[in-house]
Amino acid sequence: MILGNICTRACRFCNVATGVPGEVDGDEPKRLAFTVQEMNLKHVVITSVDRDDLVDGGAEHFAKCIKEIRRITPDTTIEVLTPDFLNKGGAESIVIDAFPDVFNHNVETVPRLYRYVRPKANYFNSLSLLHKVKLRNQNIFTKSGFMLGLGETETEVKQLLDDLKNAKIDFVTIGQYLQPTPKHASVEKYYSPEEFNFFKSEALKRGFLMVSSSPLTRSSYHADEDFKILQSERMSRNSTLS
Structure with missing residues (x-):
């Protein structure tokens, strides 16, 4: 980080x-x-806190980190998990x-719950951010995640999956x-593994390259292995299309 x-x-799901x-x-x-080099990391995930105090939300700092890793360990693959940069133009x-x-x-969650769960964020800004990645560089894999258990409905989750697909997301x-603590948003429901499998099936029907769905799935869980699978899936689909 x-x-x-x-x-x-101060998002109501996060304990930072x-x-x-x-x-x-x-x-x-x-x-x-140099830490990436010393640890001999083959794949690294760079994330951050929200920095709404900065003119670019921290975008330039992300870029410098990527460039330095490329310079020191050019074979390391890099994933960034970014904030929304407060919709700051061009960030x-x-x-x-x-x-x-x-x-x-x-x-993170369905749009209806944003005002409560992510009061300073905007669902459509997040979708737009992800879509802009593909519009600017189709070779970059795009990824997004969300949580179940905050009070969403099945219909809302399906619509969220539709929205992510329309934004050309590769991996969900x-x-x-x-x-995290009693002060944070309450868990409204604990979903069963079968229910997670159902939503995985719904996501795969929509054509995502890859879907990870389980109670313990987290955004950067097995990120290195997943990246290899993403590459393989893209090659396979491109081969089929050609």
Whole structure:
């Protein structure tokens, strides 16, 4: 996680500390790249807190981290899990043009619950962000995830899957929401593995390259293995089309 550990938002599902973040550490991209080298990482996921205090929401810092890793360990594949950059014009393009292998941004829940669960975010801004990745560079895999158990309905989940498909998402992750503390949003329902399999089936029907759906699925769970599967699925589909 880059850009500090203090978030400028207070989403009701997340236990990251909220407050006024410190200054951006200009040496962080280089330190991150050397850490990736020292640990001999073949695939790395870069994420951050929300930094609504920054002009670009932290986009340039993401780009610098990607570029430094490419410089130090060019064979490492890179996934970014970004905030929505508060819909700051052009911020996403800075990250896209640094060419991560996977661009992930989680929609988290259905639009009806945004005002309660993600009060400073906008569902359609998140969809737009993800769609812009494909419009700018079709070679970057796009990924998004959401939680079940916050009070959504089956119909709403199916519509969310339709929306993600229309935004040209490649990979969808679906997991069970767990309440971090009693102060956070309550768990309205615990879904069974069979129900997660049902939503996986619904997602696959819509044509996503890959779907991970289970109670313990998390956004970056098995990210390295999943990236290899994504590559294989794309090659297979392209071969079929040709």
